[in-house]
Amino acid sequence: MKQAFFEIIENFALTGKVMRMRLAGDTSGIEQPGQFVDIRLENLFLRRPLSVCDWDDESFTVLYERVGRGTECMAALPAGERLDVMTGLGNGYDLSLAGETPLLIGGGTGLSPLYGLAKALVKRNVRPAVILGFSTAEEVFYTREFEAIGIKPIITTEDGSFGIQGFVTEAMDFPYTFFYACGTEAMLRAICEQSRCPGQISLGKRMGCGFGACMGCTVLTKNGPKRICKDGPVLNSEEVLWED
Amino acid sequence: MGRLSVSLCGIELENPVIPASGTFGYGYEFADFYDINCLGTFSFKGTTLAERIGNPLPRIAETEAGMLNAVGLQNPGVEKVIAEELPKLARCFHKPVIANVSGFSVAEYTEVCRRLGEQEQVGWLEVNISCPNVHGGGMSFGTDPHAAATVTRAVKAVTKKPVIMKLTPNVTEIVSIARACEEAGADAVSLINTIKGMRIDLKTRQPVLANITGGLSGPAIFPVALGMVWQVSQAVKIPVIGIGGVASAEDVIEMMLAGAAAVEIGAANLVNPFACRNIIENLPAVMDRLQINTLRDITGGAHG
Numbered sequence: 001m002k003q004a005f006f007e008i009i010e011n012f013a014l015t016g017k018v019m020r021m022r023l024a025g026d027t028s029g030i031e032q033p034g035q036f037v038d039i040r041l042e043n044l045f046l047r048r049p050l051s052v053c054d055w056d057d058e059s060f061t062v063l064y065e066r067v068g069r070g071t072e073c074m075a076a077l078p079a080g081e082r083l084d085v086m087t088g089l090g091n092g093y094d095l096s097l098a099g100e101t102p103l104l105i106g107g108g109t110g111l112s113p114l115y116g117l118a119k120a121l122v123k124r125n126v127r128p129a130v131i132l133g134f135s136t137a138e139e140v141f142y143t144r145e146f147e148a149i150g151i152k153p154i155i156t157t158e159d160g161s162f163g164i165q166g167f168v169t170e171a172m173d174f175p176y177t178f179f180y181a182c183g184t185e186a187m188l189r190a191i192c193e194q195s196r197c198p199g200q201i202s203l204g205k206r207m208g209c210g211f212g213a214c215m216g217c218t219v220l221t222k223n224g225p226k227r228i229c230k231d232g233p234v235l236n237s238e239e240v241l242w243e244d
Numbered sequence: 245m246g247r248l249s250v251s252l253c254g255i256e257l258e259n260p261v262i263p264a265s266g267t268f269g270y271g272y273e274f275a276d277f278y279d280i281n282c283l284g285t286f287s288f289k290g291t292t293l294a295e296r297i298g299n300p301l302p303r304i305a306e307t308e309a310g311m312l313n314a315v316g317l318q319n320p321g322v323e324k325v326i327a328e329e330l331p332k333l334a335r336c337f338h339k340p341v342i343a344n345v346s347g348f349s350v351a352e353y354t355e356v357c358r359r360l361g362e363q364e365q366v367g368w369l370e371v372n373i374s375c376p377n378v379h380g381g382g383m384s385f386g387t388d389p390h391a392a393a394t395v396t397r398a399v400k401a402v403t404k405k406p407v408i409m410k411l412t413p414n415v416t417e418i419v420s421i422a423r424a425c426e427e428a429g430a431d432a433v434s435l436i437n438t439i440k441g442m443r444i445d446l447k448t449r450q451p452v453l454a455n456i457t458g459g460l461s462g463p464a465i466f467p468v469a470l471g472m473v474w475q476v477s478q479a480v481k482i483p484v485i486g487i488g489g490v491a492s493a494e495d496v497i498e499m500m501l502a503g504a505a506a507v508e509i510g511a512a513n514l515v516n517p518f519a520c521r522n523i524i525e526n527l528p529a530v531m532d533r534l535q536i537n538t539l540r541d542i543t544g545g546a547h548g
Contacts, residue, residue, distance in 0.1 A: 040516075044306065045306055046515060047515060205302070206305075208304040208311065209515070209517075212273045213273050214315065215269075218315075
């Protein structure tokens with residue numbers, strides 16, 4: 001966990017709604033894929049939490065969808081702008097659970113932390129299968145980046161305009177040793193219910209502080225109350241209590 | 245005595261900066277960022293008799309210059325607080341701490357205060373009769389002078405530690421509540437807790453918070469808090485702790501000039517974990533600029 005100022009190196013659109021921002025600065029606070037950063041933006045009171053997609057010694061990358069005031073504000077920022085960022089927040093994915101053939105499943109911008117995870121697994125000589133789900137062909141992104149690290153992702157689109165038609169769960173019917181997922185809660189729940197083996201999911205909840213102080217994002221799990229920002233955002237699939 | 249030091253119910257504080265309950269956990273999350281022993285003290289997360297999970301999510305919403313929360317007093321209950329949280333707190337904070345207490349009945353307030361009052365590291369009890377986010381407890385004791393006095397009297401009877409009554413701004417007239425607490429034996433009052441409010445999501449046309457309403461905090465409420473501290477501090481003889489939207493050394497001084505003996509800082513901690521340390525570090529230079537020699541002499545300085 002660290003707070004530092006970062007400079008925007010690039011900030012551009014990947015699709016109509018999805019943006020990619022790379023920021024340079026002290027990344028030593030980032031320890032695991034699946035952790036997040038919390039970015040302070042001018043004139044907005046609360047920081048904006050975003051999963052880290054990728055990082056090295058000098059910079060990190062986030063992928064975000066323009067959905068509200070914070071992300072619209074981020075999208076308008078030019079390169080060179082300096083931002084106050086807290087890094088290395090939360091618990092990331094546990095790579096030791098992967099087994100020989102893990103499956104990574106991302107929905108939309110939920111693919112962001114899975115890219116970093118895929119890179120880390122490849123570095124350990126584990127080659128994961130990857131399923132990426134989108135609503136339509138125009139919204140498909142980051143397939144080339146996965147291919148560049150030697151993984152050809154399976155693509156699903158809800159309207160069938162690219163890859164397999166349907167949700168990511170349509171493409172899961174093959175053996176794997178463990179799964180890692182990030183996406184909407186409906187998607188995560190469907191994956192957990194369908195999967196024959198356990199996995200880890202990253203949950204997104206509206207947060208206050210991002211480091212465990214305000215209790216704003218607590219969910220009840222089979223292992224008691226957990227703060228998504230501090231005890232998550234990655235939870236074991238078996239401990240999640242889905243709300244009806 | 246340093247030039248920042250103040251006295252709170254007979255206990256010397258190195259400075260008047262106190263992180264407010266519910267924004268500072270039990271201290272150890274912040275000890276990962278800096279040595280929290282630079283603080284005057286802090287008020288730890290509100291404790292109830294039994295464990296509470298709190299309200300359904302979402303329980304945080306952003307506002308202009310502030311935020312709404314409807315956490316609903318999530319805490320592990322007094323037994324676990326004493327057995328697990330206070331030992332962890334003691335490892336990172338070595339000064340007397342403020343135990344914040346909530347309840348749904350006079351008996352609950354009394355029992356939690358009795359047990360926390362027995363803990364050596366607890367210097368003061370801050371009794372929250374002002375939580376806007378729970379039903380049938382909390383604020384209902386803080387909106388009626390008789391109920392406020394009843395809780396104060398009951399709590400005072402079970403502890404020798406100074407009792408601070410934390411007041412709500414969600415009343416027609418806060419002075420009468422503060423006076424009732426003073427007459428019932430309160431050693432201090434702290435104000436204000438959050439202001440009840442809400443937001444609606446324009447896309448879903450539904451309230452953002454699952455609890456519908458929440459408590460507003462942050463710089464947006466500073467002038468409201470200042471006005472109430474000004475009023476109450478002129479109406480009671482016991483010390484007033486000023487709370488509400490304080491975010492800078494200048495705000496601390498303004499709050500003290502309005503009548504505060506010490507200042508609690510809440511929402512600022514959530515957006516910048518270093519907020520309180522920065523304020524403490526900035527105070528001497530701001531005092532120099534304003535020709536203030538010792539902070540403890542400025543309380544109520546604007547009263548005339």
